[in-house]
Amino acid sequence: MKVLLGHGSGGRLSAQLTRDIFLPAFANPALDRLDDQAILQVNGTRLAFTTDTFVVKPLFFRGGDIGSLAVHGTVNDLAMGGADPLFLSAAFILEEGLDMETLQRAARSMASAAKSAGVQIVTGDTKVVEKGSGDGLFINTTGIGVVRDGLELSANRARPGDAVILSGSIGDHGIAILSEREGLQFECPIESDSAPLHGLVRTMLDTSLEIRCLRDPTRGGLSSTLNELASQSRVGIVINEERIPVREEVRGACELLGLDPLYVANEGKLVAIAAPGCADQIVEAMRRDPLGSQARIIGHVTESNPGMVVMRTVFGTSRIVDMLAGDQLPRIC
Amino acid sequence: MCLAIPGKILDTTEIGENRIGRVQFGGITRQAYLDWVPEAQPGDYVMVHVGFAISRVDEAEAERTYRLLEEMGLLAEEGLSETQRAGDRQP
Amino acid sequence: MKYLDEYRDADLARTLAAAIRERVTKPWVLMEICGGQTHTLMRYGLDEMLPSEVEMVHGPGCPVCVTPLEVLDKAIAIASLPDVTFVSYGDMLRVPGSRLDLFRVKAAGGDIRMAYTPMEAVRIAREHPLRKVVFFGVGFETTAPANAMAVWQAHREGLRNFSMLASHVLVPPAIRLLLGSRENRVQGFIAPGHVCTIMGYRQYEELSATYRVPIVVGGFEPVDLLQAISMLVAQLEEGRAEVENQYVRSVTREGNEPAQRVMNEIFEVADRAWRGVGTIPASGLRIRPEFAAYDAERVFDVEAITAEEPAECISAQVLQGLKKPVDCPAFGTLCTPENPLGAPMVSTEGACAAYYTYRRNLVCAP
Numbered sequence: 001m002k003v004l005l006g007h008g009s010g011g012r013l014s015a016q017l018t019r020d021i022f023l024p025a026f027a028n029p030a031l032d033r034l035d036d037q038a039i040l041q042v043n044g045t046r047l048a049f050t051t052d053t054f055v056v057k058p059l060f061f062r063g064g065d066i067g068s069l070a071v072h073g074t075v076n077d078l079a080m081g082g083a084d085p086l087f088l089s090a091a092f093i094l095e096e097g098l099d100m101e102t103l104q105r106a107a108r109s110m111a112s113a114a115k116s117a118g119v120q121i122v123t124g125d126t127k128v129v130e131k132g133s134g135d136g137l138f139i140n141t142t143g144i145g146v147v148r149d150g151l152e153l154s155a156n157r158a159r160p161g162d163a164v165i166l167s168g169s170i171g172d173h174g175i176a177i178l179s180e181r182e183g184l185q186f187e188c189p190i191e192s193d194s195a196p197l198h199g200l201v202r203t204m205l206d207t208s209l210e211i212r213c214l215r216d217p218t219r220g221g222l223s224s225t226l227n228e229l230a231s232q233s234r235v236g237i238v239i240n241e242e243r244i245p246v247r248e249e250v251r252g253a254c255e256l257l258g259l260d261p262l263y264v265a266n267e268g269k270l271v272a273i274a275a276p277g278c279a280d281q282i283v284e285a286m287r288r289d290p291l292g293s294q295a296r297i298i299g300h301v302t303e304s305n306p307g308m309v310v311m312r313t314v315f316g317t318s319r320i321v322d323m324l325a326g327d328q329l330p331r332i333c
Numbered sequence: 334m335c336l337a338i339p340g341k342i343l344d345t346t347e348i349g350e351n352r353i354g355r356v357q358f359g360g361i362t363r364q365a366y367l368d369w370v371p372e373a374q375p376g377d378y379v380m381v382h383v384g385f386a387i388s389r390v391d392e393a394e395a396e397r398t399y400r401l402l403e404e405m406g407l408l409a410e411e412g413l414s415e416t417q418r419a420g421d422r423q424p
Numbered sequence: 425m426k427y428l429d430e431y432r433d434a435d436l437a438r439t440l441a442a443a444i445r446e447r448v449t450k451p452w453v454l455m456e457i458c459g460g461q462t463h464t465l466m467r468y469g470l471d472e473m474l475p476s477e478v479e480m481v482h483g484p485g486c487p488v489c490v491t492p493l494e495v496l497d498k499a500i501a502i503a504s505l506p507d508v509t510f511v512s513y514g515d516m517l518r519v520p521g522s523r524l525d526l527f528r529v530k531a532a533g534g535d536i537r538m539a540y541t542p543m544e545a546v547r548i549a550r551e552h553p554l555r556k557v558v559f560f561g562v563g564f565e566t567t568a569p570a571n572a573m574a575v576w577q578a579h580r581e582g583l584r585n586f587s588m589l590a591s592h593v594l595v596p597p598a599i600r601l602l603l604g605s606r607e608n609r610v611q612g613f614i615a616p617g618h619v620c621t622i623m624g625y626r627q628y629e630e631l632s633a634t635y636r637v638p639i640v641v642g643g644f645e646p647v648d649l650l651q652a653i654s655m656l657v658a659q660l661e662e663g664r665a666e667v668e669n670q671y672v673r674s675v676t677r678e679g680n681e682p683a684q685r686v687m688n689e690i691f692e693v694a695d696r697a698w699r700g701v702g703t704i705p706a707s708g709l710r711i712r713p714e715f716a717a718y719d720a721e722r723v724f725d726v727e728a729i730t731a732e733e734p735a736e737c738i739s740a741q742v743l744q745g746l747k748k749p750v751d752c753p754a755f756g757t758l759c760t761p762e763n764p765l766g767a768p769m770v771s772t773e774g775a776c777a778a779y780y781t782y783r784r785n786l787v788c789a790p
Contacts (some may be wrong), residue, residue, distance in 0.1 A: 002528065002531045004527050004528065004530075004531050005527065005530065005531070012761075012762055014763060016762075069786065147694065166730065179361070180335025184539075184540050185363065185364070185540070185544075186361050186362065186363040187361060187362045187363065188360070188362075189360065189361075190360070190361075190362040190608075247360065248359045248360035248425075249359060249361050250360075250362070251359045251425065252357075252358040252360045252361040252425065253358075253359075253361050254389030254426065255338045255358060255359065255428065256338060256358050256361065256363065256381075257514075257540065258336045258542075280751060313467075313468050313469055314432070314434050315434050315437050315438070315468055315469065315470075315473065315646065316434070317468060317469025317470070317473060318472070318473040319466065319468070319469050319470055319782040320781070320782055322780070322781045322782075326518070326527070326762075329514035329515055329517060329518065329538070330513075330514040330515075330538065330540060331336060331513075331515045332516055334617065334618070334643065334657065335458050335459070335460040335461075335485070335564070335566050335618040336460055336618075336644075337566070337614055337618045337621070337674075338425075338428065339426065339427035339428060341426070344718045350580075353457060359425045360425065366543075366573070368682060369569070369680050369682040369686075371685040372682075373681070378426065378427055380565065380618070380621060380674050382512075382566055382570065382618060383540060383567060383570045384540060384541030384542075384543055384570065385541075385569070385570045385573070385683075387566070387569075387621050387622060387674075387683060388621045388674040388675070388680060389620065389678055390427055390673050390674060391673050391674070392673075393674040394673055395427065395672070395673035395727070398672055398673075398736075399430060402436055402439070402440070402647070402651065403436070405439055405440075405652065406435055406436060406439040
C-alpha cells in the first residue's frame with residue numbers, strides 16, 4: 001500500500017492516515033483531541049502549540065505565496081486555539097537547483113507577514129534535497145502562543161442548539177491557486193484570501209467567551225471542517241445553502257470545472273460554534289473587522305444525525321454534505 | 334460527459350484555421366473554440382464543454398419558455414389565493 | 425450567472441413540482457439518462473419534491489462508469505510506461521481498474537496529468553516532442569467531437585508523439601437495449617441535453633415510435649429537469665408517446681452539424697462493451713483506420729488485455745435502472761468512494777456516488 005496524493009487532501013484518506021498510523025504511534029490526551037493545535041499546561045500557563053507544512057504549487061500566486069501562507073497558516077492554527085500567537089519557527093526543505101531569488105522572495109514575504117501579524121520568527125532549520133525530490137521549496141512553521149484565561153475551545157464542545165458562524169466567502173484560495181495551474185488555464189481576478197485571523201478572533205473573544213470551537217477551513221474546505229466538528233462533538237450540523245457567501249468569480253470557476261465550493265480550500269476564513277444567545281453579538285463584532293465583514297450565522301448544531309452535516313438547499317430540500325475521500329476532481333459531466 | 338455551462342463571448346480571434354473566443358462565466362474568463370458556432374458573435378451566449386462551444390444559446394427560445402414558466406407560477410399563485418378567499422368565506 | 429441562475433429558481437421549481445403533483449393520477453417510472461442529470465436530482469433533493477407516484481431510476485449516462493474494465497486496464501498499462509505522459513479528464517483518475525487506478529500509478533511514478541480540455545494534451549505533445557503523449561478520450565457524443573478535434577489538430581501539425589486511447593459510447597443503442605429488455609420498467613425518458621446538443625434528437629424519434637415511449641430532451645438545471653419530468657408526466661397521463669424538447673435554448677432537432685462532421689471525420693461506429701452491461705452492437709466509436717497512427721490502442725501493444733468484474737458489484741443492474749444503489753448489499757459498507765468496487769461509486773456522476781455523497785443514510789430530516 002502506498003501513500004497517495006489523496007492522503008494529503010484533508011479529507012477521509014488524510015483522516016485514515018492519522019487514525020491508522022499517527023494516533024496509535026503517538027497516543028496522548030492532547031493529541032487525541034485532534035484539534036488544529038495542542039493546548040498544554042506548563043507551569044500554570046496554558047500554551048497553544050501547533051505545526052504546519054506548506055507545499056503549495058505554484059509558489060507565488062495572486063494574494064500570497066508559500067511564505068505568507070506559512071506564517072498565516074500557523075498564526076491561524078494558534079488563534080483557533082484561542083491563543084495570542086507569539087513565536088514561530090521556520091524550517092525549509094529546498095530542492096537542489098532552486099533559484100536563490102525565489103528563496104529570497106519567500107523569505108521577505110514571510111518577514112512581512114510576520115511583522116504584520118505581530119509575531120517573530122525566532123528559530124529555524126534548512127535542508128537541501130537532491131534535484132527531483134521536491135517541488136522546489138517546502139516550508140514548515142511551528143508556532144507557540146498563550147491561551148486566554150477562561151477559554152475552553154475544542155472541536156468536541158459543540159452542543160445541540162449552538163450557532164454555526166462563518167466569517168466570509170468560501171473557495172477564494174483554492175480557486176486562486178487552480179487558476180494559476182497549468183492544464184486548467186482560466187483567467188480569474190480572484191486573490192487568495194490568505195490572512196492572519198488572530199485579530200478577528202481577539203475581537204470575537206472580547207465579545208463573548210461562550211464560543212465552543214474555532215476552526216479555519218483550509219484544505220478540504222468548509223465541508224471537511226464541519227464534518228470534523230460534527231464527528232468530534234458527536235452532533236449533527238445543519239447549514240443553509242442560502243447563507244453561504246460565494247464570490248462570483250469563485251462560482252464561475254466552480255461551475256466551469258464542476259467543483260463544489262464547499263470542498264475548496266480557504267486560507268483566511270474561520271468557522272465558530274457559539275452558544276445561541278451570544279451568536280448575533282459575535283457576528284456584529286466580527287463585521288466591524290475587515291476580515292469579518294461578511295460574517296454571518298450559516299446554520300446550527302443538532303442532536304439528530306450525529307456526525308453528519310446536512311445542508312438545507314435553496315429549494316428547502318436536504319442533502320448530506322459528505323467528507324470527500326481525496327481531493328475534489330474537476331469533472332466533465 | 335455533459336458538463337457544459339453558458340458563457341458570454343467577449344471577443345473572438347482567428348488562430349490558424351480556428352476561431353477562438355474569450356468567454357466569460359460569472360467572474361472568470363476562459364478561451365473556447367467557436368468553430369462549431371459560426372453564427373455566434375461577441376455578446377452572444379454559448380454553451381461550453383471541455384473548451385469548445387457546442388451551441389449558441391437561443392435567447393428568443395429561452396425567453397419564450399421562461400416566460401411560460403413564470404406565467405405558470407403566477408397562475409398557480411392566483412389559483413391558491415382563490416382557494417384562500419373561498420376558505421375565508423367559510424363560516 | 426445568466427442562463428444558469430434562472431433555472432435554479434426555487435419558486436419556479438416549486439411551481440413545477442406542484443404542477444406535477446396536480447397532474448399525476450397513477451404511478452410512473454421515469455429515467456434520466458445522463459449522470460449529470462442524476463447529480464442535479466440528488467444535489468438539489470428534487471426527488472424529495474416529486475410526488476411519490478413518480479419514481480426516478482438512474483440511467484447509464486455515466487461514460488466514466490460504463491468504460492469497460494479492460495479499457496481502464498489498458499490505460500493503466502500505457503500510463504505506467506516510463507516515456508509516456510498520460511493526460512486525462514479529472515474524473516477518470518480515481519476509477520478502479522482490475523487492480524489499480526491512475527492515481528496509484530501516479531504514486532508509483534507515472535507521469536499522469538489532469539486536463540480540462542483535450543487540446544491541452546495536444547499542447548503538451550507539441551511542447552515535449554520526446555514524450556509520448558496519450559490522451560484518455562472517454563465520453564458520450566457530447567465529448568466525441570472535442571476529442572476528435574484533438575486528433576485532427578495533432579494530425580494537422582504532424583505530432584507523431586500524440587495518440588488517443590478512445591472509449592466512446594453512444595446513447596441511443598443503450599436506450600434501445602434497455603427498452604428491448606423484458607425487465608424494463610421505465611415508461612418515460614429524459615434524454616441527455618448536451619448529447620442532443622451535438623446530435624439533435626432525430627435518433628430518439630424512431631425509438632419513441634417503435635417502443636411507444638415518451639422521450640423529453642432535458643437540460644441539467646433543476647428547473648430543466650422538473651420541467652422535463654412535468655412534460656413526461658403530461659404525455660403519460662394523456663397516453664401520448666412523442667419526442668419533445670425541453671432544452672430549447674441549446675438543442676435543435678438537427679443538432680450541431682459542424683461538430684458532427686468532425687466527429688465522423690475521425691471516428692467510426694463500432695461495437696462497444698459497456699462495463700457491467702456487456703457488448704452492445706454499434707454502440708461506440710473507434711478511431712478510423714486512416715488515423716491509426718493516433719490510436720493509442722494500436723500504437724501501444726495493449727489489444728490483448730482483458731478483465732473480469734468483481735462479483736459483489738451490481739453496477740450492471742444499477743446502470744440499467746433495475747436496482748438502486750441502496751439495494752446493493754455492498755453499498756456504503758464494502759463499497760465506498762474510498763474503496764469502490766465499481767465505477768458508479770467512484771465516478772462523481774455515478775449513481776452510487778451520488779447517493780452516497782448526497783443522501784446515504786439520511787436518517788431523519790432535521
